[in-house]
Amino acid sequence: MAEHPAYPVGLRLTGRRVVVLGGGQVAQRRLPALIAAGADVLLVSPEVTPSVEAMADAGEITWHKRPYEEGDLADAWYALIATGDTEANTRASAEAERRRVWCVRSDDADEATAWTPATGHSEGVTVAVLTTDARGRDPRHTAAIRDAVVEGLRDGTLVAPHHRTRTPGVALVGGGPGDPDLITVRGRRLLAEADVVITDHLGPRDLLAELPPNVEVIDAAKLPYGRFMAQEAINNALIEYAKQGKSVVRLKGGDPYVYGRGMEEFQALAEAGVPCTVVPGISSSISVPGAAGIPVTHRGVAHEFTVVSGHIAPDDERSLVDWPSLAKLTGTLVILMGVATIGKVAETLIAHGKAPDTPVALVQEGTTAGQRRVDATLATVGETVKTEDVKPPAVIVIGEVVKVGPTVTAPRE
Structure with a gap:
């Protein structure tokens, strides 16, 4: 036998x-x-x-x-x-x-x-591995094969084309802070199965190179806007491709719902009757400081952290941020999209009681090979951004946690 x-x-x-x-x-x-x-x-x-x-x-x-x-x-x-x-x-x-x-x-x-057999599961598929030679059975070898196949199915590196009709729709996928390895397993799998990918400039670009040649990749920044605003054009593109029966991935940097306008897209798709899946992503507000050696909370230093958008200056009447109240907090303040306005932000925080020597760190292109950390204080950050030529995308961290850990200038391997 x-x-x-x-x-x-x-x-x-x-x-x-x-x-x-x-x-x-x-x-x-x-x-x-x-x-x-x-x-x-x-x-x-x-x-x-x-x-x-x-x-x-x-x-x-x-x-x-x-x-x-x-x-x-x-x-x-x-x-x-x-x-x-x-x-x-x-x-x-x-x-x-x-x-x-x-x-x-x-x-x-x-x-x-x-x-x-050594078995594993991934999205409705059961993988079972048996050694065919009874005299040479090696449970560790079959388990390793099982793990490799299941992992490949989960992260999209092992792609098996669907030959039956798939349900068209849109997946709003958070791509994480930039490092392609930091996208979720589900996000990577959906990318591998997509017919169309509409991406932001902050989406992990390296992931696009892994897509099959038949996948249509569209840079959202280059959509023909015509009489529409940019977001309306993106919404229309998502709807049109999905109604053509295609599987569409809207790839965003970070998380779709953290300054990603994901809910606007979800609402537009819902109104058009297009099914939509939301895949959360790792937000740069936490991951980028961490990659640079900064914990947003730390025992005895900060018991809370607040994330705000800095794309509108404090003195702009469109601003919805209560900057005077933020100045009174003792925890960590994380600012996204704030490189252009950080000078005004710092002035406002100081004017409402924040100490001028409060530590500030600016982490540019966090988690990528181009990661760079620049340190300053509230009193000096406005000038430091200019002299150090800090460019977006950059995450700005304000608070004593900046001094807690070692300075990390590049992502850890």
Whole structure:
């Protein structure tokens, strides 16, 4: 029998009796999948681990608190033999053979009639890996193959084209602060499956190079605006491509709902009847300071942090930020889109009581190879931005946390 490879098959166990002999670590690892498959699980063992006992207490399995007895495999469709008693395992295996019950043995795979594959799951797909050569089985090798395939499916590096019709729609995907490795697993997978990608200039550009050549990539900054405002043009493009039956990804920097106008796009899509999925992203307001060695909170230093937009100066009547109140806070202040206005911001904060020597850090192009950190104080930051030629995108951190950690000028590998 060992000269022939195992025949792979998926068992549909819903409502069918599965018998597990032994309540140790092997059973603890295997039981959750059997329960998830809807099996009617009977566990036979004098003792079990606390986790297995919790499954029994919750009614997920039936536990007979005794050793194996002849007849325990009656009416079973599948059996897992995992006791520490070799003699009992042999007797149970023989019963399974007589009753034609497929049987897995944890102590002697050669005597089993079934093997448990290394399995993993990703978006409705189950990956199961079996070693075809019985004489050279290596569980670590099959597990490594399983992990590589599942990870590839999850992060989009292993792409299997869909041959059935997909539901068209739009995914608003937060790309993170810039480093392509910092996009979420779901975001990367949706990118790999997209027909059209409409991207911002702050979206992780390196991810676009990984897309298949048939994917249409559109720079949102170059859309033909005509009589529309820029955001209206983007909304219209999302709607039009989705209504053509295409899978569309709107790739944004950071998180779609943190100064990303994601809700405006979601509302426009909803009004047009276009299904939309929102995939959160890592916000630069936290990640970029962290990459530069700055914690936005730290015990004994800052118990809160506030994130504000600096794209409108404090003296502009359109500003919605309560700058006088911010000046009174003792925590960390993080400013996005504030390079052009930081001089006015600093003056306003000082005028309302913030100490002029309050530390300030400006982190340009955070998490990317071009990351640069420039330090200043509230009193000097306006001039420092000019002399150091700080350019957007940059995250500005104001507060004592700037002095807590080491200065990091480039992303950690």
